Amino acid sequence: MKILKKNQLDTLWERLARNAELYLPTQKGDQSGFFSYKTLKPEKDTLMLDALNVYLSPKNIVLPQTEMMYSFTHQGQEINLEEVYEDPTPRIIFGLRSCDVKSIDRLDTVFFTRGFVDEYYRSRRENTLLILNACYHPGPNCFCEAMGLSPRESESADIILHDAGEEGYIWVANTEKGRELTGNIEDILEEKEISYPQPRPFTREVDYTGVAEKLKDMFSHPIWHPLSDPCINCGICTYVCPNCYCFDIQVKTRGEEGYRYRCWDSCMYGEYTMMAGGHNPRETGMERFRNRFLHKLEFFTERYGEPLCTGCGRCIAVCPTGINIIEIMEKAKGVEPSA
Amino acid sequence: MHKNSSENPLVPQIVEVVKIIDETPDVKTFYVRDESGVPFNVMPGQLAMVSMLPIGEGMFSVSWQEEQDHLEFAIKSVGLMTSEIHRIEVGQKLGVRGPYGNGFPVEKCKGKDMLFIGGGIGLAPLRSFIKYCFKHREDYGKIQIIYGSRSYADLCFKEELFELWPREKDSETFVTIDKPEEGWEGNVGFVPAYLEQLNPDPANKIAVICGPPIMIKFVLQSLEKMGYQDEQIITTLEMRMKCGIGKCGRCNIGSEYICLDGPVFDLAQLRQLPPEW
Ligand code: SF4
Numbered sequence A: 001m002k003i004l005k006k007n008q009l010d011t012l013w014e015r016l017a018r019n020a021e022l023y024l025p026t027q028k029g030d031q032s033g034f035f036s037y038k039t040l041k042p043e044k045d046t047l048m049l050d051a052l053n054v055y056l057s058p059k060n061i062v063l064p065q066t067e068m069m070y071s072f073t074h075q076g077q078e079i080n081l082e083e084v085y086e087d088p089t090p091r092i093i094f095g096l097r098s099c100d101v102k103s104i105d106r107l108d109t110v111f112f113t114r115g116f117v118d119e120y121y122r123s124r125r126e127n128t129l130l131i132l133n134a135c136y137h138p139g140p141n142c143f144c145e146a147m148g149l150s151p152r153e154s155e156s157a158d159i160i161l162h163d164a165g166e167e168g169y170i171w172v173a174n175t176e177k178g179r180e181l182t183g184n185i186e187d188i189l190e191e192k193e194i195s196y197p198q199p200r201p202f203t204r205e206v207d208y209t210g211v212a213e214k215l216k217d218m219f220s221h222p223i224w225h226p227l228s229d230p231c232i233n234c235g236i237c238t239y240v241c242p243n244c245y246c247f248d249i250q251v252k253t254r255g256e257e258g259y260r261y262r263c264w265d266s267c268m269y270g271e272y273t274m275m276a277g278g279h280n281p282r283e284t285g286m287e288r289f290r291n292r293f294l295h296k297l298e299f300f301t302e303r304y305g306e307p308l309c310t311g312c313g314r315c316i317a318v319c320p321t322g323i324n325i326i327e328i329m330e331k332a333k334g335v336e337p338s339a
Numbered sequence B: 001m002h003k004n005s006s007e008n009p010l011v012p013q014i015v016e017v018v019k020i021i022d023e024t025p026d027v028k029t030f031y032v033r034d035e036s037g038v039p040f041n042v043m044p045g046q047l048a049m050v051s052m053l054p055i056g057e058g059m060f061s062v063s064w065q066e067e068q069d070h071l072e073f074a075i076k077s078v079g080l081m082t083s084e085i086h087r088i089e090v091g092q093k094l095g096v097r098g099p100y101g102n103g104f105p106v107e108k109c110k111g112k113d114m115l116f117i118g119g120g121i122g123l124a125p126l127r128s129f130i131k132y133c134f135k136h137r138e139d140y141g142k143i144q145i146i147y148g149s150r151s152y153a154d155l156c157f158k159e160e161l162f163e164l165w166p167r168e169k170d171s172e173t174f175v176t177i178d179k180p181e182e183g184w185e186g187n188v189g190f191v192p193a194y195l196e197q198l199n200p201d202p203a204n205k206i207a208v209i210c211g212p213p214i215m216i217k218f219v220l221q222s223l224e225k226m227g228y229q230d231e232q233i234i235t236t237l238e239m240r241m242k243c244g245i246g247k248c249g250r251c252n253i254g255s256e257y258i259c260l261d262g263p264v265f266d267l268a269q270l271r272q273l274p275p276e277w
């Protein structure tokens, strides 16, 4: 088997970063997330290879928080489209976890299927390579397995690393792209037979079985009131969630030039569904809360066959009011269905 | 289908406004085309995103595609972008992208008698289907149109309502306004009441409804009373939209996206959705 010694990490990154934008899990100031290798300041920033999980998911790499769409010029009645900004820069995300790889799968499903391909997403995604760091020690809020994925396997990870401690990482090329990349850096890998680490059990007990079916008849259930009561609709849960993909489209103009861009949006905000003229079909915080959790646990499953939560635990860790998606699943399972 | 060179469904094509019609004090119809004619082909009931590029975009039902020549949008001034669009003049360039959504089931309705029930600007989407039926006259049975608005001035498409449609064969056009008005000799009252009074027989009929939510609600009750089955009733839903291609998330009702799976649903389908419509 191929082994990547830990003292070779710097060499590897330096090599990978020659031909691609490389992102590593990093703590920068009080934020952790996947930051560009080029911007790392060794004296200030800390690598977070073992964190479960870094605060920000890697979704911004395939679906940037703000992304230019196209520019235009206008003068009098005339309008000209200038440039369409699709971004095919090669990118490599190193050290993301199974929950985050799976969330990118879900984004693929959304942006590639059902009649339309989102070209902005496609140009980024098709040029992004994923290096998965397999999980052997699930974190305190992790429950990916319950959401139907394996913490150590993934079809869409191009390379899978298994952390065997002092021995280094077991390096498994998992896709054609992964094998190609491996070919380019083979000289820094070693050939050696070592044993895979022993996985530890999950600390969270979660069972998604039957939740989607149960929720299907719970739209009008009174339980949404007490469940959503603490929520202040701050939207931070949607911001950190690797699966939340909703976006807004806005325009910026200066003089005769302008561009349209898209940016992350949140179903937790009132404006999200506010129609011209003022009517809002999801006027109350409860309705927005209900939509978020039903979307994750029921609507998405109904539409695409899998839930829109990959059990990364981020929303549980960041919610200022203690809302917990695991508890919501448990409570939903516990109630009598409403008429 | 897209003429924009990038084939990117979120990038508009540039069209020119070639004609503007004042329908009512707050509704105007805009005819748009590019050098070669229509920017894309649209089926009745489908949507398109219209942008005043420096200001904003809005999703509208295409109220008619005139052959390969131009698209027509009837737009009511209700917010920032729509009030800006009401200020433009012929010659203005706009962006359009589309077509989006499923459109009316024109095939499934073949051979049926058609009953169109509209209120206010709700006649704009219906108009595409009404005109389609008249254009393919032999494919559809009797055509009845019931339409109401607040006042005479607020009725859209007056020439069609009072002159063109009543002349079509095997068709009836019924118009009502909310309150009596000097010079108005037609019916006075709300659409649902007028509908019950006219009491069109449900046999072999499809009812297509479009209007303000409150009107839709009462019309549905009336139709039910009159013996219409859920499968015979079709309506269109409205939600806020940004992308039009089922990606940006906001126009969902349950697991359906109105921009993609809608905006047209029959009542049987609607009853499967969470009661958010
Ligand atoms: S983080 Fe918590 S309080 Fe904020 S919107 Fe999400 S569930 Fe509500």
Ligand code: SF4
Pocket: A237, A240, A241, A242, A243, A244, A296, A308, A309, A310, A311, A312, A313, A314, A315, A316, A325
């Ligand atoms: S819903 Fe919460 S736990 Fe699930 S993927 Fe999103 S942030 Fe992670």
Ligand code: FES
Pocket: B240, B241, B242, B243, B244, B245, B246, B247, B248, B249, B250, B251, B252, B257, B258, B259, B260
């Ligand atoms: S408008 Fe974006 S999903 Fe429907």
